Each structure stands twice: as structure tokens, then as C-alpha cells.
Amino acid sequence: MPWQQVADRKSPAQLKEEIRRGFAGLEEPLAGLLDMLESSSDWKGKGHSLGYCITAELQLWMKEHPAVQQSGIKLKKLQDRVLRILAQCPANLLDPLISIYQLHTADRNYLLEHVSHLYHKGHYKEAAMLSIKLKLQPDQDVEKMCTPLMLQDKTNLVEDYVGEYPELQSKLLQILDTWCEPGFNISSITRQYQGLSRYKPDKFNRKMLSKLVFRLLDRFNVDPDSYSLKAAKSSGSSRGKWLSVRKAGGGWGFLV
Structure with a gap:
């Protein structure tokens, strides 16, 4: 498929038509998309790259041509390939690729093993x-997955990670609360990740952790008394402000 010629098209309608003709001319469009992604790097940037446009168009095209979908061994091989690509993908490519290659149907242990491999790298x-x-x-x-994220100041991602799981929210709150104890040595955590890229040890302290506890309590609409959190009890003024803000419909950002 002449992918580079597609890139030269200026009209969105022409681009769409060229992409669709390309898919129709391929014996295995799903493998063809992976060939393109593996041989190019333009899709690794942010925004709507050519790779994103082609991927999104394939997802739409497949709804009109369901027969191109794969199964069995062929699908497993495609899933192996796409998993290697996903670690390099911008966020906007994750959902369409996961959908196209039916990764939600893949063996769960296999997916967990792949994620574990990414983690250990x-x-x-x-x-x-x-x-x-x-x-x-x-x-x-949850502690293993979220600790390096917090060390890189990626608390929004931590919130998303536990967002749909009350049990994990509870575990995370209890972990953070333990870290807020006066006798806890925070360096015992940070020293494990000293080689971490974008490591921000100055932001990983009891004040930050305490604020994160309140932030999570607020986001997940949890009463601190229900967890008997030490962070809440040891910060009476902050807790009072948190309660006042909650009653007023505000957010954790008012805590000082």
C-alpha cells in the first residue's frame, strides 16, 4: 500500500478514499496496518498523525467489512505484534488498536505478563x-504499580488507575496513610527508584502524600472517618478545611 503517497494528500475526503482503497487492496488489512506502524515513526508523536488517521479509518472500515476480522492463531499472532507497539503509542492510538486487535479477548495472564515486562523495563x-x-x-x-508513578508526580494517572475500583481506592488510601506516619522512613521507598526518569523526590514528602489522601477522599466521595486515616486525624486544621470545602461543594485545591 502506497502509505507515503497517502501522506501527500491534502483533501480529507481524498485522504479517506485513498486509505480505504488501500485497505480494499490488501489481502490482510490488519497485518498491513501493523506493517505500516512497524516501519514508520510518524505515529509516535502527539496529535493526529498519519498513523492515527489510518488506524481510525481502518476501525470504521472494518464495521462495513466484518469479514476481515481475524480469529484463532492468526489473531494471536497479530495481538503479539500490536502489544509490542502499544508501549510506544501516543494515548490516542491505544483505544483503536485495542479494539481492532480484540485485546480484551486475549488471555488475561498473557496480558498481565506483558504489562509486567513493561514494568520491569x-x-x-x-x-x-x-x-x-x-x-x-x-x-x-496497587502499591507496586502506583509508587513509581507518584515518584514521577503522575498523581492523575494514579487516580485513574484506581478510579473504577473502590477496593483499590481503599488499599491505596491505607498505603498512603501508612506513609504519612511520623516514624515512617520515606527514603526507604524512594531509594528503590533512584534511577527513575523524571524522578521528583522533592515532591514526594508527607505534605504531598497528605494532600493526595485528601484529594482521593474528595474525588471518590469518601468520609475520612470511615477509614480512620491517620493523615486526617493528624491534620486537624486541614481536615476542618476539607470538610468545609466539601459542604460548600469545593475541591481539595483549597487545602493549604
Whole structure:
């Protein structure tokens, strides 16, 4: 398929038509998309790259041509290939690729093993994002997955990771509360990740952790008394402000 010629098209309508003709001319369009992604790097950037446009168009085209969908061994081989690509993908490519290659139907242990491999290579953000997309969190260790994210100041991703799972929210709150104890040595955590890229140890302290506890309580609409959290009890003024803000319909950002 003449992918480079597609890139030269200026009209959106022409681009769409060229992509669709390309798919129709391929014996295996799903394998063809992976060939393109594996041989190019333009899709690795942010925004709507050519790779994103082609992927999104294939997803639409497949609804009109369901016979191109694969199964069995062929699908498994395609899933093996796409999983290697996902770690490099911008966020906007994850959902369409997961859908096209039916990764939600893949063996769960296989997916967990792949995510674990990403994690041990230091790709913590990618491992967490893929876990969220594939809903693998119930089978993972929340402390293990979230600690390196917090060390990189990626608390929004931590919130998303536990967002749909009250049990994991509870576990995370209890972990954070333990870390807020006066006698707890925070360096015992940070020293495990000293080689972490974008490591921000100055932001990983009791004040930050305490604020994160309140932030999670607020986001998940939880009363701190229901958890007997030490962070809430040891910060009476902050807790009072938190309660006042909650009654007023505000957010955690008012805490000081």
C-alpha cells in the first residue's frame, strides 16, 4: 500500500478514499496496518498523525467489512505484534488498536505478563495506562504499580488507575496513610527508584502524600472517618478545611 503517497494528500475526503482503497487492496488489512506502524515513526508523536488517521479509518472500515476480522492463531499472532507497539503509542492510538486487535479477548495472564515486562523495563507509565485500558488492575499490586508513578508526580494517572475500583481506592488510601506516619522512613521507598526518569523526590514528602489522601477522599466521595486515616486525624486544621470545602461543594485545591 502506497502509505507515503497517502501522506501527500491534502483533501480529507481524498485522504479517506485513498486509505480505504488501500485497505480494499490488501489481502490482510490488519497485518498491513501493523506493517505500516512497524516501519514508520510518524505515529509516535502527539496529535493526529498519519498513523492515527489510518488506524481510525481502518476501525470504521472494518464495521462495513466484518469479514476481515481475524480469529484463532492468526489473531494471536497479530495481538503479539500490536502489544509490542502499544508501549510506544501516543494515548490516542491505544483505544483503536485495542479494539481492532480484540485485546480484551486475549488471555488475561498473557496480558498481565506483558504489562509486567513493561514494568520491569522501567516503563511504569505505559504499564499503568495499558492496565487501565485492559482493566487489569484487580489482578495487580496497587502499591507496586502506583509508587513509581507518584515518584514521577503522575498523581492523575494514579487516580485513574484506581478510579473504577473502590477496593483499590481503599488499599491505596491505607498505603498512603501508612506513609504519612511520623516514624515512617520515606527514603526507604524512594531509594528503590533512584534511577527513575523524571524522578521528583522533592515532591514526594508527607505534605504531598497528605494532600493526595485528601484529594482521593474528595474525588471518590469518601468520609475520612470511615477509614480512620491517620493523615486526617493528624491534620486537624486541614481536615476542618476539607470538610468545609466539601459542604460548600469545593475541591481539595483549597487545602493549604
